[in-house]
Amino acid sequence: MAQNLQRPYGTxxxxxxxxxxxxxxxxVVSQNAEAFGFREIRIPTFxxxxxxxxxxxxTTDVVQKEMYTVSAKQSTFTLRPEGTAGVMRSFLQNGLxxxxxxxxxxxxxxxxxxxxxxxxxxxxxxQFGIEMAGSAxxxxxxxxxxxxxxIIDQLGLKNIELNLNSIGCPKCRANYHLALKExxxxxxxxxxxxxxxxxxxxxxxxxxxxxxxxxxxxxDAPLIIDxxxxxCAEHFEQLKSILCAMDIDFKVNPKIVRGLDxxxxxxxxxxxTDIGAQGTxxxxxxxxxxxxxxxxxxxxxxGFAMGLERLIMTMENQGCDFIEEKKCxxxxxxxxxxxxxxxxxxxxxxxxxxxxxxxxxxxxGLKAQxxxxxxxxxxxxxVLGDNEIESGFAKLKNMASGEQFDISLDLSSENGFxxxxxxIYYSEAFGSLE
Ligand code: ATP
Ligand code: MG
Numbered sequence: 001m002a003q004n005l006q007r008p009y010g011t012x013x014x015x016x017x018x019x020x021x022x023x024x025x026x027x028v029v030s031q032n033a034e035a036f037g038f039r040e041i042r043i044p045t046f047x048x049x050x051x052x053x054x055x056x057x058x059t060t061d062v063v064q065k066e067m068y069t070v071s072a073k074q075s076t077f078t079l080r081p082e083g084t085a086g087v088m089r090s091f092l093q094n095g096l097x098x099x100x101x102x103x104x105x106x107x108x109x110x111x112x113x114x115x116x117x118x119x120x121x122x123x124x125x126x127q128f129g130i131e132m133a134g135s136a137x138x139x140x141x142x143x144x145x146x147x148x149x150x151i152i153d154q155l156g157l158k159n160i161e162l163n164l165n166s167i168g169c170p171k172c173r174a175n176y177h178l179a180l181k182e183x184x185x186x187x188x189x190x191x192x193x194x195x196x197x198x199x200x201x202x203x204x205x206x207x208x209x210x211x212x213x214x215x216x217x218x219x220d221a222p223l224i225i226d227x228x229x230x231x232c233a234e235h236f237e238q239l240k241s242i243l244c245a246m247d248i249d250f251k252v253n254p255k256i257v258r259g260l261d262x263x264x265x266x267x268x269x270x271x272x273t274d275i276g277a278q279g280t281x282x283x284x285x286x287x288x289x290x291x292x293x294x295x296x297x298x299x300x301x302x303g304f305a306m307g308l309e310r311l312i313m314t315m316e317n318q319g320c321d322f323i324e325e326k327k328c329x330x331x332x333x334x335x336x337x338x339x340x341x342x343x344x345x346x347x348x349x350x351x352x353x354x355x356x357x358x359x360x361x362x363x364x365g366l367k368a369q370x371x372x373x374x375x376x377x378x379x380x381x382x383v384l385g386d387n388e389i390e391s392g393f394a395k396l397k398n399m400a401s402g403e404q405f406d407i408s409l410d411l412s413s414e415n416g417f418x419x420x421x422x423x424i425y426y427s428e429a430f431g432s433l434e
Pocket of ligand 2: 259
């Protein structure tokens with residue numbers, strides 16, 4: 001295939017042979033979210049670029065280096081690099097914050113970041129995320145964290161560590177920023193160009209610079225946790241004791257700051273070492289200032305996002321179970337013109353009552369048809385030849401046991417094909433109904 005027709009670097013196809021892995025994860029995340037009282041929300045794939053500048057932050061890697069900004073006619077838009085900004089915008093635009101609080105939503109969506117592709121790092125990837133707005137209580141933090149934990153457990157993942165930190169509020173940050181500026185200023189001539197400008201505008205961003213030298217220097221930088229105000233320190237203490245009471249293990253990691261500007265107080269990451277360097281499968285925290293920043297009334301909020309590709313990779317590496325995809329219930333092998341018409345009629349009827357049915361559309365001989373039926377895992381096969389069409393009866397064969405059943409081809413009568421098939425199918429699957 002010509003190079004210019006291939007899929008863009010850093011994107012993936014999910015072919016049908018892999019889709020059950022996605023279905024497994026999508027089912028577990030949405031069932032858990034619903035059990036915790038979160039409802040699904042869907043938002044556009046692109047938003048006004050300003051929305052991300054405002055929320056994610058102008059000095060973050062995501063905004064400075066990774067956004068896909070597209071123009072059409074006179075307007076420019078940005079493909080969402082994450083879900084939170086769009087959901088908060090949607091809360092405001094639809095007046096959802098005027099209703100009973102807290103409001104709790106979840107989403108499964110694609111995100112776009114122009115990063116260097118590698119295992120677990122793509123340019124189009126998928127997130128499951130949740131947002132909860134209205135509560136400042138540390139019990140809300142624990143609720144959100146425990147939802148992530150519950151999903152990780154139900155997917156069967158092992159050895160996933162919860163790293164927890166508090167990065168305080170604007171009040172604690174005033175002093176902390178001064179300390180950071182002082183620290184990094186002494187090594188100013190070694191910093192990368194981006195970090196030099198960050199030093200003045202947003203010194204916390206230096207802490208998650210990916211450049212080797214900056215991250216080496218950042219290792220000995222002052223820690224935010226030593227600068228928390230009394231209220232933030234108290235909030236963090238409460239959260240830790242709630243998590244202990246819930247038996248959720250965590251490690252305080254004072255180095256976590258997260259890559260997006262909107263975080264305040266609680267930040268957390270679930271990390272595995274099983275998929276190499278890109279081991280963060282879930283990142284989240286609190287963003288109490290975000291809604292006000294976007295023009296709404298101050299409303300504390302929080303949430304997390306999980307990378308679905310990384311979840312699936314970790315599950316594969318750990319040998320976790322995935323759901324089995326449904327197989328074909330009935331394969332019809334028609335031989336001759338009349339039989340094809342009969343097969344089309346039977347298939348249409350059986351499909352309309354929810355059975356997965358297939359029949360030959362390749363004009364293959366019987367042997368090749370049987371081979372195909374085996375390949376797609378058909379549970380039952382029926383051969384329709386001239387004799388069967390004439391007599392109105394055929395043999396229905398259970399492919400696993402080889403057992404055969406007489407079955408009428410009549411579609412209109414009671415005890416015709418539909419009734420007989422359903423009877424045989426369910427009594428073999430679950431035992432006799434009597
Ligand atoms: P990282 O530190 O790995 O770059 P991040 O802090 O940028 O992650 P978030 O913005 O918190 O990530 O997004 C939440 C989750 O989305 C991450 O924990 C990860 O699982 C996933 N994720 C982020 N960027 C990518 C990407 N480029 N490709 C695949 N998954 C990603
Ligand atoms: Mg990143």
